[in-house]
Amino acid sequence: MWRSVITGTGSYIPTEVKTNQDFTSHNFYTDQNEPIGVCPNVVVEKFQKITGIAERRYVASHLTTSDIATLAAEEAIRNSGIDPETLDMIIVAHNFGNVIEGTIQSDAVPALASRVKHNLKIKSPNCVAYDILFGCPGWVQGMIQADAFFKAGMAKKALVIGAETLSRVIDMYDRDSMIFSDGAGASVVEYQQVPEDGSGILASCARSHSVEEAYYINMNKSYMPNGDPRVRYIKMKGRKVYEYAIKLVPEAMKECLDLCGVDIKDVKKVFIHQANEKMDEGMIQALFKLYGRRDIPEDIMPMSIHYLGNSSVATVPTLYDIVRKGQDEKHELNDGDIILFASVGAGMNINAICYRV
Incomplete structure (x- = not known):
């Protein structure tokens, strides 16, 4: 294989x-x-x-x-x-x-x-x-x-x-x-x-919602009164992004797990985009709810947002590198662990990967 x-x-x-x-x-x-x-x-x-x-x-x-x-x-x-x-x-x-x-x-x-x-x-x-x-x-x-x-x-x-x-x-x-x-x-x-139970990507999925969601995150002028309207900065409709992510990211993660026949109980870690602690926690809770479960393992979601903030495309690979190399005292990975990578952002876009370490 x-x-x-x-x-x-x-x-x-x-x-x-x-x-x-x-x-x-x-x-x-x-x-x-x-x-x-x-x-x-x-x-x-x-x-x-x-x-x-x-x-x-x-x-x-x-x-x-x-x-x-x-x-x-x-x-x-x-x-x-x-x-x-x-x-x-x-x-x-x-x-x-x-x-x-x-x-x-x-x-x-x-x-x-x-x-x-x-x-x-x-x-x-x-x-x-x-x-x-x-x-x-x-x-x-x-x-x-x-x-x-x-x-x-x-x-x-x-x-x-x-x-x-x-x-x-x-x-x-x-x-x-x-x-x-x-x-x-x-x-x-x-x-x-690799053998059947070996390392690698087991499944993936991606979605784009670009009707009313397209401009939830966009470039626009400064909020400063009398600011130069020709200069654009990153802007976000925070409440819209939150509601979108809480509802649709868990569905994509479940779809990814279903594609490779992995149950949520077998997932050791979820490396999710570090955007907002409450939003990330909400997405994990919603994912487990889709499986009819409320017993969420305390150590399933590594977090770096507290000290690194939201570095967009860098959050997931940076966090994975930190945990993979044993630099996070609260989390570790072992051979054979099944993990999820998942993210959400401008577009609006969502994706997920199920991976065996």
Whole structure:
């Protein structure tokens, strides 16, 4: 039996820590450009209770998204032990390209994957490098695509990266700006012959809802009164996103498990997009409810949002790398464990992968 197996992982955790206290001097406005009417301290306190975020990481001024994608990729390649010249594909998931410090302009030509390939000094023209724009679920979708290419006989080895520098596209006058952060996670995936109970991707699924949901997360002008309407920042309809995710992400996760005949009781860990602690907890509760269960294992969901924030496409691969390498004292993985990767984000898009370690 042939399966897509993760043979190496890596991540880059930015060095600059931004605590919630740093936001208490901000003046926050509504989407109608009116003062929120609550002092920043109260806004920040309420924010932490809802999201669970106490601090987040921003990249240093000299780094770009493709730079940190390269750093995560180098670690994943070292961890896997492969020769990078043997890679057939490099897939980089992001949403904003390279945004230079002090600007708000996206630079995605050439593709970030091409830049990563250049940085890694890979000469083989048979290593195809391309980007994927799929909102926060981008890294998971990149894994799904690599698996599809493997099954089609078009590749055997891929490098899948999720990287983002959201700190450069946030509106400091919008309280939602406190959610977002920077980071990069990478994985080397190889198509290998394994026994029936061996490692690899067991099933996957993806969904897109783009009617009324298409603009739940979008780019729009600053909330600052008299701000320049030509400059766009990441914006989110938080309540809409929450309601959408709570209802539809659990259904996608169950669909994925059903495709490979795995029961929820056999899932050891769920690596879910780190967007909002209450939302993530709600999605897990809803997933178990679909199985008629309320006894949710306390250790099923690793979390990094408390200290890393929401780094979009980087949250899932970064969290997996941390747990896989034993860097989270509350969680561990063992050979044969069945896990779920799942994410939700702009589009609106949802996906999930069932994987045996």
